[in-house]
Amino acid sequence: MVISLPIKVLAIDNDGYHLQASIIINGKKANVIIDTGASRTVFDKERIKKFVKQKAEKITDKLSTGLGTNSMESHQVVISSMKIGRLKLKDYETVLLDLSHVNRSYEQIKLKPVDGVLGSDILRKHKAVIDYGKKKMRLIA
Numbered sequence: 001m002v003i004s005l006p007i008k009v010l011a012i013d014n015d016g017y018h019l020q021a022s023i024i025i026n027g028k029k030a031n032v033i034i035d036t037g038a039s040r041t042v043f044d045k046e047r048i049k050k051f052v053k054q055k056a057e058k059i060t061d062k063l064s065t066g067l068g069t070n071s072m073e074s075h076q077v078v079i080s081s082m083k084i085g086r087l088k089l090k091d092y093e094t095v096l097l098d099l100s101h102v103n104r105s106y107e108q109i110k111l112k113p114v115d116g117v118l119g120s121d122i123l124r125k126h127k128a129v130i131d132y133g134k135k136k137m138r139l140i141a
Helices: 100-108 120-125
Strands: 002-006 008-011 017-025 028-034 042-044 057-066 069-084 087-097 116-118 129-131 136-140
Touching: 002 017, 042 100
Parallel strands: 028 116, 042 087
Antiparallel strands: 002 136, 008 017, 017 028, 017 069, 042 116, 057 069, 069 087, 129 136
């Protein structure tokens, strides 16, 4: 099944663009950035509390890198239901990071805060194709 997800192309203060989409986590709307360069899908360790009641488990043996910072301590949690358009993912194990630096930057340029980053683990698995002209992302379920 081919899924077409609407995306927004956000201008980042004359410094490029970010792609934004809305997804549903456990029945609640979440704001995510699509990042083809991110190896994994991650969510903000504070903002995830709106969607998941389970306490996050600390990952003690490794640190996550990227997202404009040095190494960061990470946690993980299981999202029981995540919908990306009509694509439904169950019991998705995800990593939680501190994305407050991203949200501070977004606040300065008057953009909505992000709950997470949709990364290449999901994008590759579901053969994502981004169409900037139509402002759509195609996924295969």
